[in-house]
Amino acid sequence: SQTIHQWPATLVQPVGSPLSLECTVEGTSNPNLYWYRQAAGRGLQLLFYSVGIGQISSEVPQNLSASRPQDRQFILSSKKLLLSDSGFYLCAWSVYSSGSALSYEQYFGPGTRLTVT
């Protein structure tokens, strides 16, 4: 069966510090991978998605970036954190989609709760 890991579970970082969050998926090959952010009491906001190694699409312009160095590894980074970067960061995967009209279910990792102070 497939599993998805994220770490760390919680993180407290000062403004201006760098960030690196990692996500790995097991039990599947060539998944689509996603990074979301959920602010307190709010809905999920898609930040980045990837359909293959080195292929990153950005949804929202901001000081975050993403990379996919391996098939089942997805990394979210920032060079300098802002207070507004605080939130619950969720990585998700889905079965690879060729871009048909139908979308596949997405499965989420346990998330990283980031507080920028």
Add this chain to the structure above:
Amino acid sequence: RKEVEQDPGPFNVPEGATVAFNCTYSNSASQSFFWYRQDCRKEPKLLMSVYSSGNEDGRFTAQLNRASQYISLLIRDSKLSDSATYLCVVNRVDSSYKLIFGSGTRLLVRP
């Protein structure tokens, strides 16, 4: 208008009650629909996909009404463990890779 709209609730019901949530979506071209459940401070988990003919999974029934552009979730015989936020999810018509998550409906089941 939001792409996916849900009543935030909370819906406060006694154990054993039947409760229903509706969700409306704005783009008639949407093709994929899901319900997710999110417990407090946890990740969303897929509850069920919603098919055109409607589908049932135990105490949970999902319906799709394309003409009126809404989907519904019915929970029968509510349990305390059903207390959570239920997220309505629709695919983005400009890209099948992307899903749009509603802000969720909060359910509280009391003893």
